[in-house]
Amino acid sequence: MRNSMQSILGILTGTAIAATTMLGVAVAKPGNTECIAPAGAGGGWDFTCRVPAAQVMGDMGLIDGTMAVTNMSGAGGGKAYAHVVTKRGDDENLIVAASMATAARLGQNVYSGFKASDVRWVGALGADYGAIAVHKDSQFKTLGDLVTAMKDNPRRTAIVGGSSAGGWDHLKVLIVADKAGISDLKAINYISFDNGGTAMLEILSKRADAFTGDISELVEYDKQGNIRILAILAPDRISAVPSAKTAKEQGYDVIGANWRGFYVPKNISAARYNEWVDIVTKVANSSQWADLSAKNGLAPFTSFGKDFENFVGGQIGKVAQISNDLGFMK
Amino acid sequence: MLPGIGPVNAIAVLFPIVYTLEVPPATVMILFAGIYYGSQYGNSISSILLNVPGTSAAAVTTIDGYAMAKKGLGGKALAMSAIASFIGGTLSIFFLAFFAPKLAELAINFGPAEYTVLMVFAFIALSSFSQGSLPKAIISAFLGLAIAAIGIDSTTGVSRLTFGMMELYDGIDFIVVVIGFFAVSEILIMLGQKEGKQSQMQPLTSLWITFKEITESLATSLRSCFSGFLIGVLPGAGGTIASFIAYATEKKILRPNQFGSGDIRGVAAPESANNSASVGSFIPLLILGVPGSETTAVMLGGLISFGIKPGPLLLETSPDVFWGLAASMFIGNLFLIILNLPLVGLFAKILQTPRWILMSLITMLCVVGAYTINGSEFDVLLILIFGLVGYFLRRADFPLAPLILGVVLGDLIETNFRRAMIYSGGDIVIFFESNICLTLWVLALVSLFAPTLINSIQKKVHSQ
Amino acid sequence: MKSWGEGGADRLSAFIILGFGLAYGYAGKFIQVGFYNGDIGPHHWIFMVASVLVLLGFGLVLRPTQHQFEMENWEDWRMRLPLVGVIIIYSVILPYTGFLGAMIVMMIVVAKLFGANxxxxxxxxxTLSLLCLLLFDHLLGISLGRGLWLK
Structure with a gap:
């Protein structure tokens, strides 16, 4: 009894204090647009929400007010996917960051049975090529060194990445290993983290041996000289990381392109869907984005609306095939 | 007293509102901290005037506080409690601002193995310090882990134990768990209690406190603040132990004294220590991601659902949350003392509201709170189920704090455990390799044996 | 360290925990395990949690802790069952009646249970339902369940 009274006193005083202290802190308006980054701060999805969505859309005045960014990590984007499909199906003000990794998980059918058709695909506004990096003091100097270690001592060669086990970051390593003739791909020691940022910490602290991710996740660390990029999985060298060699140069013909884009809930109105497509198209074609994307190591790549939905469908089919070929899809 | 609809439930009920409103996380944290603070002060009012401590942390305040109220000095005791709380709360914020960045420097050394052991330590500490037997506390923690595992597996993305129910894919929201296990079970318990004899409410007398009385108890407040902070930093210990220890220490140091029969310093010591401990408990919460009490466990869950991971990286990734909180606690303290002293009469009146109004209001807030999280009736049914389970667990003497911790940390401890195991190639030795791990294991062992020590201190306080 | 205690009357709860642990572990067997590496898959954690519950439950059956267990006063359930019932009714009728109707029904029962006339x-x-609706729906813009006629 007395307890309940305290709770009321608590609410009263608490609200009063909060009300006064809130004046000093930013106050959000309700009903604003929201972007869900299906991973923690610091990775590629987070970037997709914060830069092209919240920043550029805001600067260009394409949305009212500011866009809130929510980080929802878990299951390589699966948690957010399930959340959007089951709980937010008709939220008109919501967009969600997506990438090749999302398509990869859908292709392997590991989003708890959810399909690509459970959401609507808005568009892509850039591509991020894969990269493999190590600590600057690492014993591995070239991609070849790492591949040899993976061959000889797979259990003790820890490779970290931001996607979940079997996800896109994992797949890229497996494709390289496959090209190098390693047969026991299941023995490769891949450890999944919430996003590229936390995975990178494992490299900086020297707990892990190698990092698999995307170039945009490495640009800053490369500039500071904390890491060595062993290979980028791009057709040519990229200006944001000029010294990094491509895998192809080192004899492994692997290209891993990770497009970055958005999806929205399925049951929003057609008018609103078209509005979102329009907004993303405008962002993708803006000079501000062209500048920002190049700085962050993204290569130009765009696709919108209906075309994009077909493109994602195609990507999903491709991943399903690769996963089958590598032998870990049931 | 039963742990129950105190600050935990206030936070649980308000949480869905702020979540839907998309209030920035820093503000939310400040709001929670405000509730935590406010209800602590609310506790001291009922402790002093009614001899009823709302939580175990306020139990010591009743000894001298109620004795003073019986002498007609209730107002003085309340004023002292506010001033001592202010001193304890404010000073400890400076400790917080000083220590937190130092602890954060350890951040980079925390890998999956260290996190796993850290969380194991948190479980052991909380289980060991909560009421009831140790095996029951551990069972409670594992029931929490069992609930947390429902939904999508973070590492591989497969769904677990959802039985094909869409509502479960996303997992069970921890707020639903908190409202069910704490609030609904509390309502069920109250329904069984006949309106018992009300303790005699002592009249509220003049709040006027002399400058001499403040200076006399200043040393007590300062000492208690310091010891309270140190105890608050230990996960699992928290305000109860801090207030007991501060009271016992002051009783030893101060000679002559009238502790037990209405000494004003007997109010100052536990109040200062208690408040300082609650500030201290924000260190393990924010810097290590390990809550030290039920309330901070609920706050942790709140932060996680906002996408903020409390932990060594918090100062780097969300400095606004950390420093906003520290600043607001300072303002909050000031605010409490300015606002509460004149309003104390009003609060004392609220304590006399008829019980059926309060209980109806609380029931409504529970149901509304559960519904607004996802806008789903399913969650309303869930709080009922959890409430019934929680009722029987409480009847059977299972502490519920470890269960909440299990729900909040379940996903984190599992993923980190699995990561560490992959690192080591399945070798469990990884949890004993680094110095951090070993230190944490030692701390865990210490906390396992600490309750015996604390018990003897408490016995001393009561027997003397 | 707290003692494991001896004697007592909470074997029943121990049996329930034991049973829950077994059921939980059994349910874990039906998880559709996909690809995983490092020898620990999504189902192993479930098995671990289940086995600890079973072990501790078993331990508690053998050595129940010593505590004064008051017999459950089943009379009180004449007060509690209506509460349980009214919450179930609330969640069932909410989609049809909307918040106001369902909440007023529930609150009348709750207030009666706590001794109001x-x-x-x-x-x-x-009053409380209206205040709540005003606060959430009108001021904060959070829907509390609109019911059939306001869709």
């Missing part, structure tokens, strides 16, 4: 209960439930 009819007049007090009705007044209290109508």
């Amino acid at each position: 009819w007049k007090q209960a009705t007044l209290c439930s109508v």
Whole structure:
């Protein structure tokens, strides 16, 4: 009894204090647009929400007010996917960051049975090529060194990445290993983290041996000289990381392109869907984005609306095939 | 007293509102901290005037506080409690601002193995310090882990134990768990209690406190603040132990004294220590991601659902949350003392509201709170189920704090455990390799044996 | 360290925990395990949690802790069952009646259970429900369940 009274006193005083202290802190308006980054701060999805969505859309005045960014990590984007499909199906003000990794998980059918058709695909506004990096003091100097270690001592060669086990970051390593003739791909020691940022910490602290991710996740660390990029999985060298060699140069013909884009809930109105497509198209074609994307190591790549939905469908089919070929899809 | 609809439930009920409103996380944290603070002060009012401590942390305040109220000095005791709380709360914020960045420097050394052991330590500490037997506390923690595992597996993305129910894919929201296990079970318990004899409410007398009385108890407040902070930093210990220890220490140091029969310093010591401990408990919460009490466990869950991971990286990734909180606690303290002293009469009146109004209001807030999280009736049914389970667990003497911790940390401890195991190639030795791990294991062992020590201190306080 | 205790009367709860642990572990067997590496898959954690519950439950059956267990006063459930019932009714009728109707019904019952008379209960439930609707739906813009006719 007395307890309940305290709770009321608590609410009263608490609200009063909060009300006064809130004046000093930013106050959000309700009903604003929201972007869900299906991973923690610091990775590629987070970037997709914060830069092209919240920043550029805001600067260009394409949305009212500011866009809130929510980080929802878990299951390589699966948690957010399930959340959007089951709980937010008709939220008109919501967009969600997506990438090749999302398509990869859908292709392997590991989003708890959810399909690509459970959401609507808005568009892509850039591509991020894969990269493999190590600590600057690492014993591995070239991609070849790492591949040899993976061959000889797979259990003790820890490779970290931001996607979940079997996800896109994992797949890229497996494709390289496959090209190098390693047969026991299941023995490769891949450890999944919430996003590229936390995975990178494992490299900086020297707990892990190698990092698999995307170039945009490495640009800053490369500039500071904390890491060595062993290979980028791009057709040519990229200006944001000029010294990094491509895998192809080192004899492994692997290209891993990770497009970055958005999806929205399925049951929003057609008018609103078209509005979102329009907004993303405008962002993708803006000079501000062209500048920002190049700085962050993204290569130009765009696709919108209906075309994009077909493109994602195609990507999903491709991943399903690769996963089958590598032998870990049931 | 039963742990129950105190600050935990206030936070649980308000949480869905702020979540839907998309209030920035820093503000939310400040709001929670405000509730935590406010209800602590609310506790001291009922402790002093009614001899009823709302939580175990306020139990010591009743000894001298109620004795003073019986002498007609209730107002003085309340004023002292506010001033001592202010001193304890404010000073400890400076400790917080000083220590937190130092602890954060350890951040980079925390890998999956260290996190796993850290969380194991948190479980052991909380289980060991909560009421009831140790095996029951551990069972409670594992029931929490069992609930947390429902939904999508973070590492591989497969769904677990959802039985094909869409509502479960996303997992069970921890707020639903908190409202069910704490609030609904509390309502069920109250329904069984006949309106018992009300303790005699002592009249509220003049709040006027002399400058001499403040200076006399200043040393007590300062000492208690310091010891309270140190105890608050230990996960699992928290305000109860801090207030007991501060009271016992002051009783030893101060000679002559009238502790037990209405000494004003007997109010100052536990109040200062208690408040300082609650500030201290924000260190393990924010810097290590390990809550030290039920309330901070609920706050942790709140932060996680906002996408903020409390932990060594918090100062780097969300400095606004950390420093906003520290600043607001300072303002909050000031605010409490300015606002509460004149309003104390009003609060004392609220304590006399008829019980059926309060209980109806609380029931409504529970149901509304559960519904607004996802806008789903399913969650309303869930709080009922959890409430019934929680009722029987409480009847059977299972502490519920470890269960909440299990729900909040379940996903984190599992993923980190699995990561560490992959690192080591399945070798469990990884949890004993680094110095951090070993230190944490030692701390865990210490906390396992600490309750015996604390018990003897408490016995001393009561027997003397 | 706290003692494991001896004697007592909570074997029943121990059996329930034991049973829950077994059921939980059994349910874990039906998880559709996909690809995983490092020898620990999504189902192993479930098995671990289940086995600890089973072990501790078993331990508690053998050595129940010593505590004064008051017999459950089943009379009190004449007060509690209506509460349980009214919450179930609330969640069932909410989609049809909307928040206001369902909440007023629930609150009248709750206030009655806590000793109010009819007049007090009705007044209290109508006022609080209206206040709540005003606060959430109108001021904060959070829907509390609109019901059939407001869709």
